[in-house]
Amino acid sequence: MPLHILAPMVVVGLLIAWGTMRWAGCSRDLHFTTVEDARLHWLRHRPGAKPRDIIVASDGRAALVEVASGLWLLRSFGIDSVIHHLDQAQLTPVNQGLTLGFQEYDDPKAKITLTPEEADIWRDRIKAHQQESRND
Amino acid sequence: MTDMLIYPKVTDYAVPFFILAILIEIAWITFKKRGGRYETRDAMTSLFMGVGSVVSGILLGFIAWNFFMFLWWLTPINLGASVLVVVICFVLDDLRYYWVHRFGHRVRWVWASHVNHHSSQHYNLTTALRQTWTGTFTLMMVVRAPLILLGFHPAMVLFVGGVNLIYQFWIHTEAIDKMPRWFEAVMNTPSHHRVHHGRNPRYLDANYAGVFIIWDKMFGTFVPEVEDEKVDYGLIHNIGTFNPIRVAFHEWVAIWRDWRQPGLTWKDRWNYAVKPPGWRHDDKGGSTELLKRRHVARNPEVAGTPGFEDYKA
Numbered sequence: 001m002p003l004h005i006l007a008p009m010v011v012v013g014l015l016i017a018w019g020t021m022r023w024a025g026c027s028r029d030l031h032f033t034t035v036e037d038a039r040l041h042w043l044r045h046r047p048g049a050k051p052r053d054i055i056v057a058s059d060g061r062a063a064l065v066e067v068a069s070g071l072w073l074l075r076s077f078g079i080d081s082v083i084h085h086l087d088q089a090q091l092t093p094v095n096q097g098l099t100l101g102f103q104e105y106d107d108p109k110a111k112i113t114l115t116p117e118e119a120d121i122w123r124d125r126i127k128a129h130q131q132e133s134r135n136d
Numbered sequence: 137m138t139d140m141l142i143y144p145k146v147t148d149y150a151v152p153f154f155i156l157a158i159l160i161e162i163a164w165i166t167f168k169k170r171g172g173r174y175e176t177r178d179a180m181t182s183l184f185m186g187v188g189s190v191v192s193g194i195l196l197g198f199i200a201w202n203f204f205m206f207l208w209w210l211t212p213i214n215l216g217a218s219v220l221v222v223v224i225c226f227v228l229d230d231l232r233y234y235w236v237h238r239f240g241h242r243v244r245w246v247w248a249s250h251v252n253h254h255s256s257q258h259y260n261l262t263t264a265l266r267q268t269w270t271g272t273f274t275l276m277m278v279v280r281a282p283l284i285l286l287g288f289h290p291a292m293v294l295f296v297g298g299v300n301l302i303y304q305f306w307i308h309t310e311a312i313d314k315m316p317r318w319f320e321a322v323m324n325t326p327s328h329h330r331v332h333h334g335r336n337p338r339y340l341d342a343n344y345a346g347v348f349i350i351w352d353k354m355f356g357t358f359v360p361e362v363e364d365e366k367v368d369y370g371l372i373h374n375i376g377t378f379n380p381i382r383v384a385f386h387e388w389v390a391i392w393r394d395w396r397q398p399g400l401t402w403k404d405r406w407n408y409a410v411k412p413p414g415w416r417h418d419d420k421g422g423s424t425e426l427l428k429r430r431h432v433a434r435n436p437e438v439a440g441t442p443g444f445e446d447y448k449a
C-alpha cells in the first residue's frame with residue numbers, strides 16, 4: 001500500500017481511537033482508597049511478600065510498602081500499579097512532594113505528590129532504609 | 137517461473153479493519169461493562185508500538201529480505217506457487233513461529249525484542265499491535281531459512297507470516313470467552329492466548345502457538361485457561377513507563393548494563409544473552425521454574441494441576 005494512503009489512515013485511526021477512549025472514560029487514574037486496597041495491589045505484584053507496614057499518600061496515588069526484602073514504592077500507573085525497590089532511589093524534594101529517580105531504563109522516575117508533613121515522613125523512612133541497607 | 141512473485145502486504149490492508157475492531161471492542165466494553173479493560177495511555181502506547189514496528193520493517197526489512205533472496209539463489213528447489221504449496225507453507229511457517237516465539241521467551245537476546253509485546257498489564261485488541269521494533273537484531277530470520285531452502289519463495293514465506301500475524305489479532309481479547317470445542321482443540325484462541333500473556337506462575341512459559349495450538353500440545357507447553365484462576369496480564373516485573381522508546385529498548389539496555397558489571401567473564405556475558413530471562417551470574421537471579429516452585433510450596437494443592445504437572449508439593 002502506498003505510504004501516502006497508509007500514513008494518513010494510521011494518523012486518523014490513532015486520533016479516533018484516542019477520542020473514543022476519552023469519551024468512554026478510559027483515562028482515569030488508579031487511587032489506593034485504603035491501606036487494605038494498597039495491600040491487595042502490592043500482593044498482586046509480589047504474592048509471596050507479606051507487607052509489614054504500608055503508608056498511603058493522602059492523594060491515594062502512591063504508597064510506601066515495607067516487606068522483609070526492604071522498602072518499596074507502590075504507585076498508580078494508569079488504572080494499574082507498578083512497584084519499585086527504594087534501595088538506590090535518588091530523592092529530590094519538589095514543591096508538592098518528592099521525585100524519585102531510579103537506575104532502571106523502564107522506570108526512570110516517579111513524581112510523588114505529598115503534603116509537606118508527608119514528604120518529611122517519606123524522606124526519613126527512605127533515607128533510614130537506605131542507610132540500613134548500606135550497613136548490611 | 138516464480139522468481140518475481142508478488143503478494144499484497146496484507147498487514148497494511150488490515151489497518152482499517154484493526155481500527156474498526158478496536159472501536160467496536162471499546163464500545164462493547166463500555167456498554168456491556170464487561171469483556172475487558174482499556175486505559176488510554178496504555179492503549180495509545182500499544183498503537184504507537186504497532187506503528188513503530190511497521191516503520192522498523194520499512195527501515196530494516198531489507199536485511200532479512202536480502203538474506204532470504206541469497207538462500208533462494210542457493211537452493212535448487214522451487215515448489216512453485218500453487219494453492220496447496222501456499223497452504224503447506226502456511227502450516228510449516230506456523231511451526232517456525234512456534235519455535236521463534238518459544239526462543240523469544242527462553243533466550244534473553246530474543247526476549248529483549250519480544251518482551252514489549254508482553255509489557256502491558258492489559259489484554260485487549262490494542263495489545264495485539266504492541267509489536268517489537270527490534271526483531272531484526274534477534275537474527276531469528278535464520279529459523280525461516282529451512283523453508284526457503286525447501287523451495288518456498290521468500291515472498292510467499294513473508295506473505296504467510298503476515299497472514300499469521302493478522303490471525304493473532306482477534307485472539308487478543310477478553311470479550312470472547314471460549315470458542316466451540318473442536319476449534320479450541322486445534323486453533324489458537326482468545327482463551328489459549330490469554331494464558332500466554334499471564335504472569336500467574338501457573339501460566340508462565342505456556343501456549344507459544346501462533347495459529348495452531350497443536351504445536352504446544354505436541355511439544356508439551358500447553359496450559360489450558362483454568363476456570364477459577366483469572367489471568368493476571370503483564371510481566372513478572374511490570375514496567376513503569378508509557379514511553380514507546382523506553383518500551384522498545386528497555387531490555388536491550390538491561391542486557392548492556394548486565395554486560396558492563398565489573399568482574400564478568402566472557403562466558404558470563406554470553407550467558408546473559410542466551411540464558412532465560414532472569415538468569416544472573418551470581419546465582420541471585422530468578423527463573424520461571426523457581427517462581428513455579430515457590431508458588432507450589434505456598435499452595436501445595438496446585439501440585440500436578442495444569443501448569444504444575446512436573447512440580448511436587
Ligand SMILES: [Zn+2]
Pocket residue numbers: 237240241250253254332
Ligand atoms: Zn510471547
Ligand SMILES: [Zn+2]
Pocket residue numbers: 253263264308329333
Ligand atoms: Zn499476544
